[in-house]
Amino acid sequence: MMSGNNYLWQLMFGGQWLKIENDHVIETHYCQPGAKGITINTSIGKVFIDFDELKTDSAALKVRRLSFVPQGQAEDIAWYYRDDDLWCEYGSQSSNMSSTSIDSKDIEMHFTQNPRGTIQFTIGLTIYSLDFYTMTQINLATGSCRDVRRRPKFTLNDVGAVQLGSALQMLSLGSQPQWQFEGHSGAWYKFKHRYGTLTECSLNSNEIERKYQQNPTDCITFTVNGYPYKLDFASMIQKNQTTNHTRRIRRVLV
Numbered sequence: 514m515m516s517g518n519n520y521l522w523q524l525m526f527g528g529q530w531l532k533i534e535n536d537h538v539i540e541t542h543y544c545q546p547g548a549k550g551i552t553i554n555t556s557i558g559k560v561f562i563d564f565d566e567l568k569t570d571s572a573a574l575k576v577r578r579l580s581f582v583p584q585g586q587a588e589d590i591a592w593y594y595r596d597d598d599l600w601c602e603y604g605s606q607s608s609n610m611s612s613t614s615i616d617s618k619d620i621e622m623h624f625t626q627n628p629r630g631t632i633q634f635t636i637g638l639t640i641y642s643l644d645f646y647t648m649t650q651i652n653l654a655t656g657s658c659r660d661v662r663r664r665p666k667f668t669l670n671d672v673g674a675v676q677l678g679s680a681l682q683m684l685s686l687g688s689q690p691q692w693q694f695e696g697h698s699g700a701w702y703k704f705k706h707r708y709g710t711l712t713e714c715s716l717n718s719n720e721i722e723r724k725y726q727q728n729p730t731d732c733i734t735f736t737v738n739g740y741p742y743k744l745d746f747a748s749m750i751q752k753n754q755t756t757n758h759t760r761r762i763r764r765v766l767v
Contacts, residue, residue, distance in 0.1 A: 544667030546600035
């Protein structure tokens with residue numbers, strides 16, 4: 514275990530497991546339920562780590578995350594389901610599932626006992642099944658299926674005395690983070706004070722990055738043409754506070 518962290522990210526290369534330097538950057542992304550993965554630079558080039566499968570896009574590299582928890586304690590794990598474009602934690606007040614018969618701790622207990630099993634729970638009068646093997650939640654009345662994710666909870670103490678901002682720069686080897694939102698056509702656009710001739714935004718990509726480095730699980734508010742928006746780092750979503758319309762956002766290295 515390095516720097517007092519309770520996790521360790523490693524890559525297997527040439528038959529040997531090697532520590533990934535500044536792995537708390539990977540950890541901050543991994544703890545976000547909306548993050549599919551992260552691209553890092555290695556000695557063999559850029560490698561994408563898929564958080565759902567815990568594998569890389571390179572046949573030459575394997576990845577793993579080790580967890581170190583003091584004896585008698587359990588890692589703080591959260592379980593999320595995808596509600597349209599948002600990832601919501603089971604049992605949280607913000608998830609609109611206040612009447613659910615189960616929460617993250619309950620799910621984690623069952624998962625620990627049988628990682629390939631299923632459990633049933635209720636929301637109001639509706640019965641659901643959660644399948645650990647497929648990581649899906651099914652409404653047993655309608656057959657509706659939602660994706661599920663299991664992620665550890667992030668705390669700023671995990672980074673220790675190292676500044677997250679400088680570590681991000683070290684990991685990206687000089688690449689500059691850029692924040693983008695998804696447009697109607699599926700194209701991605703950079704956040705900036707002026708998108709075009711008529712559209713104005715109250716913040717830009719650099720300002721979002723500074724806020725993200727202070728707390729990668731926080732939210733930030735801003736305006737577009739005077740309309741209020743909320744940008745959620747944990748869900749990687751921006752939401753129009755007037756219409757409740759959401760868009761995906763992402764952080765990329767350019």
